[in-house]
Every structure is written in structure tokens, then in C-alpha cells.
Amino acid sequence: MTALPPTQVIGCGLIGTSVALGLREQGIEVYLEDADPSTAADAAARGAGVVGRASEPAAVVVAVPPAAVAETVVAALEHWPRAVVTDVASVKAGIVAVVAEHPESARYVGSHPMAGSERSGPSAGSAQLFAGRPWAITPSALSSGAAIRLVEEIAVMLGAVPIRMDAPDHDEAVALVSHLPHLLSVLTAARLAGAPSGHLALSGPGLRDVTRVAGSEAGLWLDILGSNAGRVRDLLAAVRTDLDRVIDALEPGGVDTDVLADVLGAGRSGTRLIPGKHGGTPTESDAVYVQIPDTPGALSQLFAHTGESGVNVEDLRIEHELGRPVGLVEIAVVAEDVDRLVEHLVQRGWSAYR
Amino acid sequence: MTALPPTQVIGCGLIGTSVALGLREQGIEVYLEDADPSTAADAAARGAGVVGRASEPAAVVVAVPPAAVAETVVAALEHWPRAVVTDVASVKAGIVAVVAEHPESARYVGSHPMAGSERSGPSAGSAQLFAGRPWAITPSALSSGAAIRLVEEIAVMLGAVPIRMDAPDHDEAVALVSHLPHLLSVLTAARLAGAPSGHLALSGPGLRDVTRVAGSEAGLWLDILGSNAGRVRDLLAAVRTDLDRVIDALEPGGVDTDVLADVLGAGRSGTRLIPGKHGGTPTESDAVYVQIPDTPGALSQLFAHTGESGVNVEDLRIEHELGRPVGLVEIAVVAEDVDRLVEHLVQRGWSAYR
Numbered sequence: 001m002t003a004l005p006p007t008q009v010i011g012c013g014l015i016g017t018s019v020a021l022g023l024r025e026q027g028i029e030v031y032l033e034d035a036d037p038s039t040a041a042d043a044a045a046r047g048a049g050v051v052g053r054a055s056e057p058a059a060v061v062v063a064v065p066p067a068a069v070a071e072t073v074v075a076a077l078e079h080w081p082r083a084v085v086t087d088v089a090s091v092k093a094g095i096v097a098v099v100a101e102h103p104e105s106a107r108y109v110g111s112h113p114m115a116g117s118e119r120s121g122p123s124a125g126s127a128q129l130f131a132g133r134p135w136a137i138t139p140s141a142l143s144s145g146a147a148i149r150l151v152e153e154i155a156v157m158l159g160a161v162p163i164r165m166d167a168p169d170h171d172e173a174v175a176l177v178s179h180l181p182h183l184l185s186v187l188t189a190a191r192l193a194g195a196p197s198g199h200l201a202l203s204g205p206g207l208r209d210v211t212r213v214a215g216s217e218a219g220l221w222l223d224i225l226g227s228n229a230g231r232v233r234d235l236l237a238a239v240r241t242d243l244d245r246v247i248d249a250l251e252p253g254g255v256d257t258d259v260l261a262d263v264l265g266a267g268r269s270g271t272r273l274i275p276g277k278h279g280g281t282p283t284e285s286d287a288v289y290v291q292i293p294d295t296p297g298a299l300s301q302l303f304a305h306t307g308e309s310g311v312n313v314e315d316l317r318i319e320h321e322l323g324r325p326v327g328l329v330e331i332a333v334v335a336e337d338v339d340r341l342v343e344h345l346v347q348r349g350w351s352a353y354r
Numbered sequence: 355m356t357a358l359p360p361t362q363v364i365g366c367g368l369i370g371t372s373v374a375l376g377l378r379e380q381g382i383e384v385y386l387e388d389a390d391p392s393t394a395a396d397a398a399a400r401g402a403g404v405v406g407r408a409s410e411p412a413a414v415v416v417a418v419p420p421a422a423v424a425e426t427v428v429a430a431l432e433h434w435p436r437a438v439v440t441d442v443a444s445v446k447a448g449i450v451a452v453v454a455e456h457p458e459s460a461r462y463v464g465s466h467p468m469a470g471s472e473r474s475g476p477s478a479g480s481a482q483l484f485a486g487r488p489w490a491i492t493p494s495a496l497s498s499g500a501a502i503r504l505v506e507e508i509a510v511m512l513g514a515v516p517i518r519m520d521a522p523d524h525d526e527a528v529a530l531v532s533h534l535p536h537l538l539s540v541l542t543a544a545r546l547a548g549a550p551s552g553h554l555a556l557s558g559p560g561l562r563d564v565t566r567v568a569g570s571e572a573g574l575w576l577d578i579l580g581s582n583a584g585r586v587r588d589l590l591a592a593v594r595t596d597l598d599r600v601i602d603a604l605e606p607g608g609v610d611t612d613v614l615a616d617v618l619g620a621g622r623s624g625t626r627l628i629p630g631k632h633g634g635t636p637t638e639s640d641a642v643y644v645q646i647p648d649t650p651g652a653l654s655q656l657f658a659h660t661g662e663s664g665v666n667v668e669d670l671r672i673e674h675e676l677g678r679p680v681g682l683v684e685i686a687v688v689a690e691d692v693d694r695l696v697e698h699l700v701q702r703g704w705s706a707y708r
Contacts, residue, residue, distance in 0.1 A: 132645070132682060134555055173549075174556060177556050180545060184541065185564050185621065186622075187596050187597060187621065188534060188535050188621075189623075191530060191593065192628065193624050195530055195627070197627075198517070199530055200530075200629060201517050202531050202532070203629060206536065207532065207535045209563045209564070210535040212563045214624065214625050215622055225604065225609075226611060229605070230606040235545060236600060238545060239541050239597070240601065246541075247587055247591060247594065250579065250583040250584075260575075261576055263537075263541070264575055266540075266544035267543040267544045267568035268540075268543070268569055269543075269544075270565065271546075274546065289480070289482060291482065300660060303656075303658065303667065304662065307661060308658065310651075312653070313653040313657065315672055318669060328486060353481070354480070
């Protein structure tokens, strides 16, 4: 892969700065622009490139807030008559449709890196933000092959996995795998308001998992949901149908266990479709549980002792429990290593068990 | 705390066996009974006690399947005229109401340890299952003070945190913190069926978190939801009202951002009410990210290197990413240790960053 000629990054928030830092690590010359000059300067100070406009960039990455993306892309196509332009907005069909009207739209390819952080701004930027993440590439019918390849090359350079799909498909996919779960997490968490605190004292890891994403900043989500409203609405309508079935099935005195079993089964099957270790491909691992006091150094020491055991750790999860200054660590190892790890940790003074 | 006289455990599944193992660790004599004698024998072989009936147990712990609990409790009250009897079923009001009819009900105190596992049976039992977990104690108005204290003492002996509440209160609490999130997780996961696999390729950690509990076995959940139907139904009806508001607010072309902002805000506030590290009391920690190859020993080695850095690890989370044989480990440490840990890990050859 030869080094690309200069790249222009417009918008130096979390995503723009991270793209710039990642390209800089590959030796690419990067120019930075932001509506707020101090934000661009901040990104530059962090090594993301130089503030200003490239004269002949090969690529322009538009990473401005969703509402400004389409006009910024069009302005970039006009300002740089040979550059390939992409953007990184979370919802694509509307933007792609607007830009397709432009005579120069062959040089535009939408994209969406599936990465983020609960932090924002250039200070949260990281060259590694996209490592191992899917990066949707959403060309229109008018996008040139060369433009598509260049945008995919950028994604690969940043360590991401490009996944090509058309924009409406992409928006349907993120409605399902991101926007729907976000809203159902929010609806679950919203019910907690007003509950007696004694009730919440019974909270366990299940509730924390389901509601974790509901803790995100609302601002960006308003934009995302607003620009994917139709697709999210269709999914929510389907959920409402299922919800009504469950409500009917829970008629006290006449509980319909067939319907409940059907819904629970559909949910369980759904979880197996999710790619990744927690989903479709369960490993043959088994768990070792270790209690840790919530004191300085405890977790580090546990890691050191686990490391010296020579047992290969497949996965690890920490639960923080209520009312006691302890946490429970679940260490997944292959089944035949369980006893060896338990024994090693017990010898080192840990309360470890299978 | 003096050792209790013998305890009878009826039902040697995961919970019964774990109670028995925990009591044995405290030097208590335990007698085991199960409708299936081979299950009781299996528990005994694992050190949970001896198979048979105690002649004068101080306490009887009923850990049979939900549908059989009330009659088993009544039979125990009649068989052992001086024993305190408790049960561990997940839904309490129905059982407590039935037992309250019995003339000996002063000796009965319902309870519910908030602990479990996706595995079941005596082989999954562990003396540590209840460590640090809430254990709801649900006396009726008729329960004697001595009986309540004895059941609380058992919970404490097993490392749990007894939380006293009346049975209807308990059932309302678990409907909110356990049964509702479970069903909304199921409804989210159920939508994944039939999605093109290319769409699921965009799945990220948010979807995995929200749908994790939906992967549980359906059988026990049918019992739980059936016996708490009215309360769960009321909560689902409230969710339906919120859901309808969101559906209306997502009218394409006329998105109502005020309503969306309101719902997103209510969700965010809800997450802050959840006790524990991930909820109400955010620590002043910051994250270090480390990429790990999915090869034997990688995680163990990372733990060893993190341990030797001397930096105190506050929390840790592993994400398994799509399409690349790597995972991303997020290590939470206090803000002033971030640079030190990154530097140490980079020196050891890791791709670590803040």
C-alpha cells in the first residue's frame, strides 16, 4: 500500500480527530478544519495534522455534526475538483440521496465507522478507535469504483473491517442492531424512576447490562433517531405487536404459557445470531469465580497471579456487587484448565471456585 | 455466632446444593432430600451433607421448583413441629399467602437470594454463590421475630446481604429490576430473527449488552413470569405507553424531538438510580485501551504485565470484535495512572492507548 497524498479532515470531534491521528500514524499528510478554530488547533496540538486546507487532497473526510454533513460534502466536492469525499455520519440514506443530485457525485462515497466513545471532542480521539470495528461503506449507484476503493483503503488503514452495503440497507441494519436496542434500553431504565430505593437494592448484573447504553448523552441520539425515524418506527411497531402478545399472555389467572414460551424462545434464538464470542460461536470454556476485595491493587494482583498460573484466559467479566466492598470476577478458561487455575489462585490466598 | 443445629435442605438443584455447601463450610450439619434420590446423592457426593431427614432441624430450606414450594413448606411445618422453614422461590406473595393460612405459619419466613447461574443442578452448586448478593427476606405479619432472625442469620452465613421487605413489595421490586429488563431484552433479541446476516455484521457491544439475558433457558422464566404475571403486566403496560409516545414522536417528516429528548432523559436518569459501580456512583476513573490478539496466553500475559506495572485496576471489560482475531480490553484506572500504565504496556510490546 503506497502512502496516500494529503487528506483533508473536516470536523475535529472524536471521530474526525481519530481518523486524522490514525492516518498520521500511517505517514499520511493530514489537514484539519473545524467550524471552531480552537477545536482544529486542539486536534493539531495532539498530533492529528496541521490546521488549514490542503490544495490537492486525495481524500476529504467529512466528520461534522449530522445536520451539516450533506452541505459540507457538496461544498467539498465543489472546492476540490479531484478529491474523493466521504463522511462518517451514523445514518446514510438521506445524505446519499442529497449528494446524488450533485453532478460530481461519482467522487462521493458515504461511510460509517461502527465506533465511538461516551467521551467526545479531540481530546478523546485515538488512532486506535477503529481497530477491529466494522466500517460500513455505502456507495450510491453513481459512486465510481476508484472512489469506493479509496474509502475502503482508508478504513483498512485505520484497522477497521470495511463492509459494503447500500445506504438504505445500512440504515435498516443500524436501526436493528443499534437504534432499537438503544431505545428498549432507555424504556427499561425510564421505568426505574420513582421506584422505592429498597426495590433497586435488588438490582443485579442483568439490569445493569440491559440499561448500560441508556446512560449515553441524549444529544447525539436525538440526531440519530430523528434521521432514521421511519425505519426505527417500523421496528418499534413490530416490538409493540410482540409486547401486546406478552401483555395478553400475562392475564393473571389465565397465563398463556405457549405464547410466553414462543416469545422467550424467539429471543433466545435471536441472541445466537449475533456474531462474536458472546453470540453465535460459544467457546468450550468454563468459568472460575474469584472474589476480590474492592481495595487498591486487588485486581492487579489477581491478574498477576492468574498470569503466572500459565492458564490461558479466554474471557473475563467483573461484577460489582451491592452492599459489600467486594466484586466477583468471572474468568473463562478452557474446561480442562479450571481446576488448575482454582488451585493456583487458592494457594495464593484467593477465594476462588468453579 | 454459634453453630446452628442441623439444617434440612429440600431440593438439591443449583440453589439448594449451594445453600447446603455454604452451610457445611460453616460447620453446620446438613441433611439433603430431593424428589429424585440420585440428585440428593449427587449433592451429598459433592460434600453438601448427608442424604436423609434430620430428626430435629433448626431450619428447613425449601428449594424445590416454584409450583411445588407452598405445599412443600406446609408439609415441612407439619413434619418438623419446631423447625423454622424458609424457601428460596423467585416470586413470593402467592406462596406467603398460602402458607399464612396454616396454623403454624409463625415458623415460616419466605426468602429469595438474588443469585443464580446459567447452569443448573447440584454440579453447578457453589458455597460462594451468594457471596455479596442481596438476599430478600419476606416475612408475613404472622412470622415470629425469632424465625426472621434465623433466616437472616442463614443469609449472612452464606455471605449474602439480607434485605427485609414484605412479599408483595419484593414481587414488585423483582418485576422492575429483573422480569421487566428480561422481557425487553427478549423483545429486542426476537427482532433479530430474519435479518440479513450482513445487517448483523454491524453489531457492536451495545446490542450484546442489551440482549445478553435473553440468551437464558426459557423454562425457569416461564415459571417466574407466570407467578408474577399481574405485576409484570402492569409494568409492560406502562412501557407500552412510553413506546407509543416514541412511535408517535418518530413520525417521519414531523419528528417530535421534545418527546424524544424527554424519553432519552428519563432513561439516562433511570440508569443513575441503579446501585453499584456501573450505576449511581461513577468513579473518577479513566480508560486505557489495549488490543489483544485472540491467541493462547495473550490475556494472561496482559494481566501479568498490568499487574507488574503497580497501577491499581478499578475495572476491566473485554470486547470481542468482529472480523478480526483481536479483542479490545478496556482497563479503568484512576486518571493520574493512565499515562503510566500506557507507557508500561507499550514498553512491553502492547498496542495500548488512552
